[in-house]
Amino acid sequence: MGVSGATAYLQVQSLDFEGIVDSYAPLVQRIAHHLKGRLPANVQLDDLIQAGMVGLLEASRHYDASQGASFETYAGIRIRGAMLDEVRRYDWTPRSVHRKAREVSEAMYRIERRTGRDARDTEVAAELGVSMAEYHRILQDSTGCRVFSVEDLDEQGAFLEQVSDDGQGPVERLAREGFKQALADAIAGLPERERLVISLYYEEEMNLREIGEVLGVSESRVCQINSQATLRLRARMRDWLTG
Numbered sequence: 001m002g003v004s005g006a007t008a009y010l011q012v013q014s015l016d017f018e019g020i021v022d023s024y025a026p027l028v029q030r031i032a033h034h035l036k037g038r039l040p041a042n043v044q045l046d047d048l049i050q051a052g053m054v055g056l057l058e059a060s061r062h063y064d065a066s067q068g069a070s071f072e073t074y075a076g077i078r079i080r081g082a083m084l085d086e087v088r089r090y091d092w093t094p095r096s097v098h099r100k101a102r103e104v105s106e107a108m109y110r111i112e113r114r115t116g117r118d119a120r121d122t123e124v125a126a127e128l129g130v131s132m133a134e135y136h137r138i139l140q141d142s143t144g145c146r147v148f149s150v151e152d153l154d155e156q157g158a159f160l161e162q163v164s165d166d167g168q169g170p171v172e173r174l175a176r177e178g179f180k181q182a183l184a185d186a187i188a189g190l191p192e193r194e195r196l197v198i199s200l201y202y203e204e205e206m207n208l209r210e211i212g213e214v215l216g217v218s219e220s221r222v223c224q225i226n227s228q229a230t231l232r233l234r235a236r237m238r239d240w241l242t243g
Contacts, residue, residue: 020060021053024075028052031079037207039087048083055082101142101231103128104135109235118191119232139227140220179240186236194229201226 032048059075067074107127111119119127125135187198193215200206200214208222215222 020056024056024072025053027072027076028056028079031076032083034205035080035083043087047086051082051086052079055079058082097141100138101227104138104142104228105231105234105238108232109238112235121228136224139224139231142227142231182240183233183237186233189236190229190232194225194232197222197225198229 028049032045032052035048036043036045055078056075059071059078062078063071063074065071104124107124108119111123111127121132121135125132128135130138187195190198196215197211200211201208206214208219208226212219212222217225
């Protein structure tokens with residue numbers, strides 16, 4: 001594809017939904033297969049594709065070439081968002097896992113406010129009053145059971161999605177840019193190993209086994225590091241997510 005701007009807009013507008021499906025179904029399938037490899041086994045590929053088609057239809061209705069993004073880029077975002085919304089709708093995670101993950105994040109926040117440095121594993125476990133083994137189990141459960149990405153820190157519905165709706169004004173655009181910069185700064189400030197795992201997982205799109213081979217640790221340990229990094233990011237983005 002690779003067509004952008006006014007040309008892409010005219011091509012998209014000239015197609016009915018059947019034509020859009022014919023042209024962009026491979027994009028939906030590619031995103032679905034990519035997500036499926038990062039989600040638990042009980043998530044069905046067909047469900048992801050069906051949700052992605054809904055996202056594609058929404059993208060065709062709302063695409064605005066004047067915003068500068070190609071249709072494929074814009075559609076990819078809407079398709080992926082629709083798939084993740086579908087997964088969240090059937091959230092399999094026990095409430096206790098969400099609660100314990102929030103408690104870890106809050107403990108990190110308190111420790112880092114007191115000390116002015118990264119909260120250590122042992123300090124977080126002590127703050128929670130649990131053993132290191134239990135703390136690592138909480139991290140394992142949090143990553144293993146939740147659909148989570150660094151662009152979806154807000155459990156109530158993705159701050160980035162809220163401020164990127166059609167028709168956003170200058171205040172909303174400024175908020176979006178401010179959030180993105182704050183998130184980039186928070187990621188840059190992570191402990192080295194956590195920052196590396198985030199980079200390999202979200203930017204290089206490596207799976208946990210591959211990251212474990214790079215770091216020389218087990219897949220379960222990578223899972224824990226990834227969980228700790230995302231919970232630390234939640235703690236450091238607290239003012240954005242609760243304000």
